[in-house]
Amino acid sequence: MTRKQRKLTIIGGALAVLAVAVGLVLNALRDSIVFFSTPTMVAEKHVAPGTRFRLGGLVQPGSLVRGDNLAVTFEVADGGAKLPVAFTGILPDLFREGQGIVAEGALDASGTFKADTVLAKHDETYMPKDVADALKKQGYWKDNDGARPDAGAKPSAGSTETRGAVRAVQGASQ
Amino acid sequence: MIAESGHYALVLALALALIQSTVPVLGARLRDPALMSVARSSALGQLLFAAAAFAALVTLHVTSDFSVVNVFENSHSLKPLIYKITGVWGNHEGSMLLWVSILALFGGLVAIFGNNLPLSLRAHVLAVQAWIASAFYLFILMTSNPFLRIANPPLEGRDLNPILQDIGLAVHPPMLYLGYVGFSISFSFAIAALLEGRIDAAWARWVRPWTLVAWIFLTLGIAMGSYWAYYELGWGGWWFWDPVENASLMPWLAGTALLHSALVMEKRNALKVWTILLSILTFSLSLLGTFLVRSGVLTSVHAFATDPTRGVFILLILCLFIGGSLTLFAGRASTLKQGGLFAPISREGALVLNNLFLTTACATVFVGTLYPLALEVLTGAKISVGAPFFNLTFGPLFFPLLVAVPFGPMLAWKRGDLLGAAQRLLAAGVAALVVMALVWAWTRGGSALAPLAIGLAVFVVVGAISELVERTGLFRMPLATAMQRTRGLPRSVWGTAFAHAGLGVALIGIVCETTWNSEYIATMRPDDVARLAGYELKLDGLSSRQGPNFREMTAAFTVSRDGERLAAMTPSKRNFTTRAMSTTEAALLTRGFSQLYISLGDTTAEGAIAVRIYHKPLVLLIWLGPVLMAFGGLMSLSDRRLRVGAPKPAKALRGLQAAE
Numbered sequence: 001m002t003r004k005q006r007k008l009t010i011i012g013g014a015l016a017v018l019a020v021a022v023g024l025v026l027n028a029l030r031d032s033i034v035f036f037s038t039p040t041m042v043a044e045k046h047v048a049p050g051t052r053f054r055l056g057g058l059v060q061p062g063s064l065v066r067g068d069n070l071a072v073t074f075e076v077a078d079g080g081a082k083l084p085v086a087f088t089g090i091l092p093d094l095f096r097e098g099q100g101i102v103a104e105g106a107l108d109a110s111g112t113f114k115a116d117t118v119l120a121k122h123d124e125t126y127m128p129k130d131v132a133d134a135l136k137k138q139g140y141w142k143d144n145d146g147a148r149p150d151a152g153a154k155p156s157a158g159s160t161e162t163r164g165a166v167r168a169v170q171g172a173s174q
Numbered sequence: 175m176i177a178e179s180g181h182y183a184l185v186l187a188l189a190l191a192l193i194q195s196t197v198p199v200l201g202a203r204l205r206d207p208a209l210m211s212v213a214r215s216s217a218l219g220q221l222l223f224a225a226a227a228f229a230a231l232v233t234l235h236v237t238s239d240f241s242v243v244n245v246f247e248n249s250h251s252l253k254p255l256i257y258k259i260t261g262v263w264g265n266h267e268g269s270m271l272l273w274v275s276i277l278a279l280f281g282g283l284v285a286i287f288g289n290n291l292p293l294s295l296r297a298h299v300l301a302v303q304a305w306i307a308s309a310f311y312l313f314i315l316m317t318s319n320p321f322l323r324i325a326n327p328p329l330e331g332r333d334l335n336p337i338l339q340d341i342g343l344a345v346h347p348p349m350l351y352l353g354y355v356g357f358s359i360s361f362s363f364a365i366a367a368l369l370e371g372r373i374d375a376a377w378a379r380w381v382r383p384w385t386l387v388a389w390i391f392l393t394l395g396i397a398m399g400s401y402w403a404y405y406e407l408g409w410g411g412w413w414f415w416d417p418v419e420n421a422s423l424m425p426w427l428a429g430t431a432l433l434h435s436a437l438v439m440e441k442r443n444a445l446k447v448w449t450i451l452l453s454i455l456t457f458s459l460s461l462l463g464t465f466l467v468r469s470g471v472l473t474s475v476h477a478f479a480t481d482p483t484r485g486v487f488i489l490l491i492l493c494l495f496i497g498g499s500l501t502l503f504a505g506r507a508s509t510l511k512q513g514g515l516f517a518p519i520s521r522e523g524a525l526v527l528n529n530l531f532l533t534t535a536c537a538t539v540f541v542g543t544l545y546p547l548a549l550e551v552l553t554g555a556k557i558s559v560g561a562p563f564f565n566l567t568f569g570p571l572f573f574p575l576l577v578a579v580p581f582g583p584m585l586a587w588k589r590g591d592l593l594g595a596a597q598r599l600l601a602a603g604v605a606a607l608v609v610m611a612l613v614w615a616w617t618r619g620g621s622a623l624a625p626l627a628i629g630l631a632v633f634v635v636v637g638a639i640s641e642l643v644e645r646t647g648l649f650r651m652p653l654a655t656a657m658q659r660t661r662g663l664p665r666s667v668w669g670t671a672f673a674h675a676g677l678g679v680a681l682i683g684i685v686c687e688t689t690w691n692s693e694y695i696a697t698m699r700p701d702d703v704a705r706l707a708g709y710e711l712k713l714d715g716l717s718s719r720q721g722p723n724f725r726e727m728t729a730a731f732t733v734s735r736d737g738e739r740l741a742a743m744t745p746s747k748r749n750f751t752t753r754a755m756s757t758t759e760a761a762l763l764t765r766g767f768s769q770l771y772i773s774l775g776d777t778t779a780e781g782a783i784a785v786r787i788y789h790k791p792l793v794l795l796i797w798l799g800p801v802l803m804a805f806g807g808l809m810s811l812s813d814r815r816l817r818v819g820a821p822k823p824a825k826a827l828r829g830l831q832a833a834e
Contacts, residue, residue: 003515006515006516010523010526013518014530017534021537021538021571024538024566024570024571025538025542025567027566028542028562028566028567029545029559029563031566032560032562033546033557033559033563034560035555035556035557036556036557036558054558066778070695070697070775070784090776090786091775091776093747093755093758094755094756
């Protein structure tokens with residue numbers, strides 16, 4: 001083989017692998033990404049039953065009902081709308097009423113959100129990112145959300161730390 | 175006083191870094207050895223002052239000086255000493271200080287061990303090192319000063335996030351940073367080579383040990399972090415494809431590629447331009463990781479927009495270094511001379527293939543990590559890219575790579591014999607097929623993927639052993655000869671075998687854990703028995719006690735199998751009063767390489783408790799694999815050719831040295 005042919009072989013191989021990778025990425029992006037919604041967005045968009053998405057909002061105080069065998073139901077609210085959620089399993093350490101959560105799952109035929117994963121914020125300054133953004137947009141949640149005694153210092157520092165150092169506390173349930 | 179001294183030391187370190195950034199470069203331009211030698215002394219001085227600043231912050235934390243904001247926000251007088259020390263880097267300011275201290279450490283090491291480097295190369299390398307250091311000293315002093323005081327010192331601190339009060343914090347971040355920052359050395363060498371416009375095999379020989387050191391630490395750091403997440407978070411998961419994790423995986427993938435391409439450059443003087451590019455990319459990905467984790471962009475794009483000082487500063491550093499180095503690369507790469515020729519089927523060809531797959535896999539991780547951020551910034555739509563995405567992209571790309579791994583070391587340089595390599599891998603192939611069939615039969619159908627993946631892993635492991643057998647002539651020659659050849663085998667060969675086998679071992683663990691993990695979730699009362707994977711776990715009772723800075727509720731379990739009592743397990747839940755947070759302390763019982771894992775949920779009003787029990791078969795192999803890889807790296811590092819040091823540089827440079 002001449003130098004040119006060798007070069008072409010390598011470049012051809014590289015392009016082939018890249019093409020495969022691009023195909024894989026596009027395919028995966030079509031099939032495996034999950035969108036985020038709040039109860040208001042769900043009500044507006046009429047999400048079809050069975051479509052997986054992430055639901056974020058605050059756990060409506062007084063709505064938590066514990067059933068048998070670790071079944072729980074509660075409502076997630078964002079100020080504009082409420083959505084009933086059913087989940088079976090152990091709730092995260094910091095799951096509380098009035099707390100921001102993100103649940104992943106799909107609506108069933110009766111309009112209940114069947115969650116297979118529930119994520120709660122993992123330190124008292126940390127609101128799940130998507131929830132905080134969505135709620136702020138609706139003016140339903142402010143930075144100094146009661147729980148913090150002195151919110152003056154640096155609102156985002158603590159939460160960044162938790163994420164940075166413990167990695168994925170929030171994604172832990174997957 | 176200590177805080178002020180620390181602050182002052184940091185300013186002095188910046189001043190020295192600025193000198194180190196400019197004077198040696200000027201010296202290299204003027205060919206003035208005195209000016210070039212400034213690099214060495216200023217690098218050592220910088221290390222001294224950075225270490226002093228770091229020691230000052232540690233002292234402040236240990237003595238619980240709550241008049242310092244950083245200590246007040248992250249410490250508590252009742253916290254155990256070890257967590258007072260590790261708490262230093264359990265927060266943004268402290269961890270950035272650790273980052274620059276490690277950077278200064280590597281700079282100092284180059285200064286100490288770089289006596290055999292050509293003077294101008296050393297001057298350039300240390301200058302580039304100082305450019306990075308200056309940027310980060312400025313970042314710390316302007317946006318994240320850990321030594322700020324509070325006007326009215328409070329009596330008690332706010333305590334460290336309880337999840338971080340764990341031995342994992344003592345080991346994981348320093349290891350990870352040693353890896354991240356260690357890649358700055360190969361970056362500096364690459365930039366220095368581009369500035370000087372010359373590069374040869376000796377260059378690769380200097381770069382490889384540094385890359386190897388960084389790679390060993392990064393490998394251990396990632397594995398350690400994964401194990402930490404596994405036992406601390408109480409979910410039993412060990413990898414979540416979270417952006418923070420991906421941020422450390424990307425430099426690892428690129429660094430692994432660099433390690434292999436530097437080998438081609440060292441032995442065959444080929445792939446020069448590519449090796450330079452990889453050096454730049456690897457450190458760029460380390461910087462990207464620092465940006466992702468430190469800027470707050472992951473917590474919230476929104477928070478990033480409202481308090482942008484830190485994020486924008488790191489983003490500027492990122493753009494400056496990545497943009498600058500790539501521009502320099504584009505301008506200068508063509509001046510580097512082409513290296514040795516090789517056929518596509520050869521050791522070089524195999525290493526190119528390795529690089530191709532590693533960098534492509536790295537690129538898919540890059541897309542999966544940054545796509546949600548980009549989409550949110552551009553359209554406002556929020557999506558999450560999780561495990562399914564990476565399983566569909568990263569997995570298929572790693573599969574052919576693993577098939578190719580055993581072939582690489584079997585092929586000769588320049589022109590290899592694929593058929594011959596395949597013949598020598600016959601034993602590995604047969605072993606893989608047998609294991610595949612056994613696993614298939616044992617699981618009676620089920621998913622075809624798991625037996626296939628385990629077969630592949632066995633192929634990689636046995637393939638690595640075959641290489642050793644081949645080299646030593648075991649089974650082919652008399653035992654004595656084989657033993658003699660074993661002793662004579664270069665350590666780098668052992669290193670390769672260990673690292674490659676580690677890959678297979680980790681894969682076995684990953685496949686077994688994900689496929690045959692069984693779990694039991696229920697509410698249990700005292701004297702209830704849970705049955706899982708042949709084990710019986712009886713809840714004996716619940717008790718509570720007071721820890722140094724927390725209250726703890728412990729559940730006592732007795733584990734038995736076939737009526738025989740094996741051990742007691744005591745998972746607990748801790749309540750940290752200062753932060754009003756609770757953490758789950760999982761209990762682990764190791765049986766061989768498998769583990770039983772219990773974590774607790776909430777107690778109900780009737781005195782029952784929610785319990786989550788996992789049986790994780792062969793889960794420890796997931797972390798044994800990386801440990802083997804790191805050990806292989808260590809073996810390779812101790813190889814004679816790297817220990818003895820690089821050969822004397824080419825004539826042109828000797829001429830330059832003679833000018834001293």
